[in-house]
Amino acid sequence: MTLPRRSALVLPAVLGLSAAAGAQTPAPAPAPAPAGPWPNRPVRIIVPAPGGGGTADTLARIFAQEMEKRVSQRVLIDNRGGANGNIGALAGARAAPDGYTILWSWAGTMATNPALYKDLAFDPERDFEPVVLIGNVPNVLVVNKELGPRTLEEFGAYARAHPNGINFGSTGNGSSMHLAGELYKSLTGAQMTHVPYTAPAAAVTDLLSGRIQAMFNLITGVAPQVRAGAVTPIAVLSPERAPQLPEVPTTAELGMPGLVFGTWFGLFLPRGSDPAFVQRLNALSNEVLADPEARARFEQAGMATLGGPPERLASFLHSEIESHAALVRASGARND
Known part of the structure; x- marks a missing residue:
């Protein structure tokens, strides 16, 4: 789908500025030509x-x-x-x-x-x-140790057998963890429930306890738990293996090259x-x-x-x- 182009730039309320002020913002002046070595400050x-x-x-x-x-x-x-x-x-x-x-x-x-x-x-x-x-920085699909699946195929089979039986956590609407889960759903037809958190640590804590069953976490946010055996890694959402978790296969290797995020x-x-x-x-x-x-x-x-x-x-x-x-x-x- 093609993203519609915006006809004007409007300042969000969170910045405490009005839309009218944003519309009146002048275009930047032409850049000066480089003079001497850059950078000199x-x-x-x-x-x-x-x-x-x-x-x-x-x-x-x-x-x-x-x-x-x-x-x-x-x-x-x-x-x-x-x-x-x-x-x-x-x-x-x-x-x-x-x-x-x-x-x-x-x-x-x-x-x-x-x-x-x-x-x-x-x-x-x-x-x-x-x-x-x-x-x-790739996302990696990890699940609670007690859930059962150990491979991407097994995870898909579990999701099909348990519609809406998987709650996946993220750091909020539109985060990479959320959209990675949405990409998985769109590619597989899986029915899963998104659970947004305000902090990644809280989501990981609930994953460890079983309050949620899965996360499409950034590899930086969950690699320590994978190495410690606290969660089960399913796949890295990347064409190539990640240096932080070289033993974890990629979605491309496992037959889902479109599941890259x-x-x-x-x-x-x-x-x-x-x-x-x-x-x-x-x-x-x-x-x-x-x-x-x-x-x-x-x-x-x-x-x-x-x-x-x-x-x-x-x-x-x-x-x-x-x-x-x-x-x-x-x-x-x-x-x-």
């Missing part, structure tokens, strides 16, 4: 999530440290959490297009939120210059940034992602690195917006 990376060790924050800080090794300036993390990443993304869109403010964002904010929110204050495709697709991360500059800034940052990012030590750090934190030209991120983002919109519509989820 500190660079700021906006991360639309709180600090303190979450997946997005951890990965962004690894990238900032690796980038700082390769430039002569500080690379600072600016955490702007709230509204499913919308606050930070809007700050990134409104930043000066001078190459010194970068947005580190991900699937939920850039691909899911356009369908999840009726009036979004930014357009992920119109308001940013895509720079590079950094990497992907994860949280991808990318770098964006504000619309109007000079193409020279985009190319310089893209080249630097790919250098980081190609470095074996940096790649090992990312993999240890749960992310498989990707990279490539800006066009790869632009094309990928467009397709993700469309596919996430279809899943959100099928689920009936809204966050307005």
Whole structure:
């Protein structure tokens, strides 16, 4: 399904700004042409999530440290959490297009939120210059140890034999855990009940106790429980095995190549940034992602690195917006 284009950008109430104010926001001034070496002052990376060790924050800080090794300036993390990443993304869109403010964002904010929110204050495709697709953290299907299934085939058989007998937990409507479950339902016809939580730890606790039976958790959020034998891993929703759980088969291996889902991360500059800034940052990012030590750090934190030209991120983002919109519509989820 094709996601309808928005005719105007409207500021959400959560930001405390009126729609009229958003409509009057002027377009950014043309970007200055690069003068001399870049960067020649500190660079700021906006991360639309709180600090303190979450997946997005951890990965962004690894990238900032690796980038700082390769430039002569500080690379600072600016955490702007709230509204499913919308606050930070809007700050990134409104930043000066001078190459010194970068947005580190991900699937939920850039691909899911356009369908999840009726009036979004930014357009992920119109308001940013895509720079590079950094990497992907896959979801993994895990079940309570006492449920019975040990394989993807057995899980499917259990779901068919027990309509609405599986409650799967997530961190909320439109989260990767929720949409991964919706993707499974759409591919298999399984009838399962979504149970949203406000914190992943609470969902995992209920999975361990049997209050819920399954989760399509990010691999970073459940790998310790898998290694400890506290939950049963069914499959990683990825074409390739995950370094954190190399013993767990993928959905592609198990005959469901369409059941692929994860949280991808990318770098964006504000619309109007000079193409020279985009190319310089893209080249630097790919250098980081190609470095074996940096790649090992990312993999240890749960992310498989990707990279490539800006066009790869632009094309990928467009397709993700469309596919996430279809899943959100099928689920009936809204966050307005």
